[in-house]
Amino acid sequence: MVATLRDVARAAGVSPATASRALANPELVAPARRALVERAAHELGYRPNRAARELSSGRTGNLCLVVPDVANPFFAGLVKGVQARARELGYGVFVADADEDPHLEADLVAQLGAQADGTLLASPRMSDEDIARLSEDRPLVLVNRRHPGRSSVVVDHTDGMRQAVRHLHALGHRRIGFAGGPAGSWSDARRRDGLELAAHGLHRLEVVDLGHFPATAGGGTAAADVAAAAGVTAVLAHNDLVALALVDRLRSRGLSIPQDVSVVGHDDTVASLGSPRLTTVAVPLARLGRAAVDRLLDGAPPEPDVALPVELLVRASTAPAPASSGTAPRPPETADESETR
Amino acid sequence: MVATLRDVARAAGVSPATASRALANPELVAPARRALVERAAHELGYRPNRAARELSSGRTGNLCLVVPDVANPFFAGLVKGVQARARELGYGVFVADADEDPHLEADLVAQLGAQADGTLLASPRMSDEDIARLSEDRPLVLVNRRHPGRSSVVVDHTDGMRQAVRHLHALGHRRIGFAGGPAGSWSDARRRDGLELAAHGLHRLEVVDLGHFPATAGGGTAAADVAAAAGVTAVLAHNDLVALALVDRLRSRGLSIPQDVSVVGHDDTVASLGSPRLTTVAVPLARLGRAAVDRLLDGAPPEPDVALPVELLVRASTAPAPASSGTAPRPPETADESETR
DNA sequence: TTGTACGCGTTATCAG
DNA sequence: CTGATAACGCGTACAA
8 A cells, every 4th residue: 555644644743734734835834844744755655646636626737738630740749848848847748639520629628628737729620619618617728729818829820931931032933832731720821821921022922822731641742733733933831741742742743842843841840851851930849838838837818829939941842943934033122031040 | 616426416316325326337226216317417517526536446547658759650659549549448648758768757657657547658668677667556558568577569570570571582682781779679679580580581681780770860861871881782770760861861872762772661650751652561550559558458467468460561662672783683482472461 | 833624526335 | 226424635724
């Protein structure tokens, strides 16, 4: 049998209450007795019983993280960050994989969330209405999506698109394709906003919407064919997986990357795995996860949201636009901030 | 305030004890009263309090899964399988990332394991002694590694190597390099066993040990240089990440894949992301995770272990051996089973 | 500053 | 088959 608080108290010659206080609020106990208790606890290998503590205090010491797909490197990276920060703070983490089913996500938040002090929800596609319907009795933080009245930690997608578009524009590209993510994806909508904004300020730049695609290799293959038909000289992909598949398909159609077409990935998850290495909009996944935990536990009001910066990593998959397709590269209209920084 | 069991009992006009039984062991309660209780519970939106249940019964309804790195696609796939099966069975899952630190792994097993009904440990590199030291007071199942006296769910690495080697031998390769995983990795040792066994039965086949490498892209780059120096016509890599980086490095040194060198990956996690697509030894990760959960909960004795089959997936990264480097391809000495099946 | 005593919500034991 | 009742281990008013 494991040692209980009563055992510690007995061994230290104090009451259970004092033992409890000595361990939880040391400043409330006389130094002499406190030392006695600490020593007894250590010697008996005392481990507080979480269930009893929860029953009595209402706090569980656990967090819950719900993601659409843990095998997706984006969410895997997020899990890692959440984990790391939670451990530092002494929290355990329930991880729930909703298998890309928004309905299941809501269930998981309700079920596992009930066993945790707070919930982190990464759900790019759950509707605003469904999010509003989620229980409000425990803290909830949205990851990489915003919702009125809810706390969230997001990434600056608008700026990411700005950086990417500027980079391509500086390389002489004037007709850029956007291979969007799934319809309904929050970050996809933000990126389109950013695209419009960025294109606005740049000279003779046209951004072609190639459509919505699944955020998978299959989506990239499909997007590649649309991109080829659209005659763009560069493509912005929803994520690195899509970008990699896009490169592959474009190549098998006889196009060279980056000589004929430049490709930009997103997230920097698997951007270095293919060849050429992908230029990509790097998302600080670990920081995102850590920030989400801190946001969840600091109890701050929903506004303002935490927004993290992204960073364009320029690698081999982007190059000057082919001369045949337009004017030669020319100095960018604005100060050039497009290189890795 | 949420409804408690007493509330349900009161609403149904029965004692708390009967209410508890009606919900947990319906067969012990008269149908009429059972219906009454069920109705009351439903109407009040009753949700049992897990902490109270645990305190009283000792069961938590949770499992714990400890992995070295959730961002590694191998473990991410495992998490997904575990998750899926656990949910089907009504269990929550604590996921702990040990950040590749075997010492931390032991801590996590102790800490989070205490809050779960059982623990799944995927630790390729923890020493046998440290595993033996892990607490035995709760069920523990090892994933993808064996240990005397402990239950485990593993994959048939020996057969995987056999399939891969036969395939390469059938293609005419006679000098094959093995880019091993980290020293101390359990599966790496099993694969070396398998390699020796497989090579033994094949004509004029030489397997060259290229050494131990980190299971990362960096490891692949380093392995490529050793492979080039060793003059092999084919390389077996520890996993797909390593294989992809290996392909990349070999190429940048002027070698063509698969014309000059064939490369075989392992796991089938990111094998389809690069080009050429990797021939790889596919590991059924989701099944592995599901089997581990079942093994953990079925309470069977440690022996015999559950062993899952692997399958060689032949894709574009393997081709007949270059003629210059030896004899022309010849019919395999044994029945050819090397193709995808 | 310390100790006593109760309650958290559930399960399990034991009479009836 | 049902109902009291006693734990389960801890936190915390409240009293001392």
